[in-house]
Amino acid sequence: NNKGEFQFAGELTVFSALLPRHEFGSYQGPGLSGDNDLVAYRTSRTRPIVTIVTQPVAIAVQRWERSARGFMAVGAGAVVVITLLSGLVWRSLRAREAARRLRDEAQARVARSQQEMAVVMKSVQELLFRTDADGAITFVNARWSALQGTDAGHAIGRPLRNLVLPESSAAVQALFRPGPDVGTRSTQARVMTPAGRALLLDVAV
Numbered sequence: 001n002n003k004g005e006f007q008f009a010g011e012l013t014v015f016s017a018l019l020p021r022h023e024f025g026s027y028q029g030p031g032l033s034g035d036n037d038l039v040a041y042r043t044s045r046t047r048p049i050v051t052i053v054t055q056p057v058a059i060a061v062q063r064w065e066r067s068a069r070g071f072m073a074v075g076a077g078a079v080v081v082i083t084l085l086s087g088l089v090w091r092s093l094r095a096r097e098a099a100r101r102l103r104d105e106a107q108a109r110v111a112r113s114q115q116e117m118a119v120v121m122k123s124v125q126e127l128l129f130r131t132d133a134d135g136a137i138t139f140v141n142a143r144w145s146a147l148q149g150t151d152a153g154h155a156i157g158r159p160l161r162n163l164v165l166p167e168s169s170a171a172v173q174a175l176f177r178p179g180p181d182v183g184t185r186s187t188q189a190r191v192m193t194p195a196g197r198a199l200l201l202d203v204a205v
Contacts, residue, residue: 012039012052019043019050028057127201135160135176149194164189165198175205 013029024042037054044050121128121141130139137155144152160176161169168189175185186204193199 015050129155129160131160131176131205133176135173137163147191147193147199160203164191164201172203175203 013027018025018027018041020043023045024040026038026040028036028038030037036057038057038060039052039054041050041052124141125143127143127147128141129137129144131137136157136159138157140152140155142152144150144155148154155163159173161173164172168187168191171187172189175187184204186202189201189203191199191201
């Protein structure tokens with residue numbers, strides 16, 4: 001050996017403690033260099049030969065550090081990517097939660113408005129209606145039942161001109177005649193109640 005610590009290779013731990021109980025193995029300890037080495041050995045099954053490989057621990061550590069730098073760089077890059085992706089996911093979740101909260105608030109406002117409108121529709125004494133562009137009724141309030149004695153559903157889909165007396169039909173239909181937007185259109189129309197009473201109504205569209 002280089003430093004003279006072993007006069008014979010037989011003084012190695014391989015020969016003094018491990019063989020012949022173990023045919024192969026490795027350990028850290030005094031090696032052929034006389035320093036703290038990594039030692040690996042294997043015996044031949046057919047010949048009286050022992051193969052021994054030693055390397056100083058310091059050199060092995062340096063080699064590991066050089067190879068570990070690449071893995072550390074890759075690992076650091078992976079951590080950065082994961083951090084960025086996590087930030088994007090977190091922002092996406094926050095945006096989704098904010099959108100859901102705004103949607104819920106909007107739906108709650110619509111529900112409150114509908115409830116308030118329903119209360120108003122029930123409380124007013126005027127006959128309120130909604131029609132399509134041709135004048136067919138799509139909604140009437142509860143005042144319809146008081147005037148006609150039937151459920152409001154009976155009016156849905158019927159042209160408004162058919163619900164007044166014949167002499168008022170043309171004037172009512174004229175309210176829905178296509179033309180320039182002139183704001184509110186109004187006329188007077190006569191209707192007959194189930195009790196045979198004629199009423200003169202001011203109709204505004």
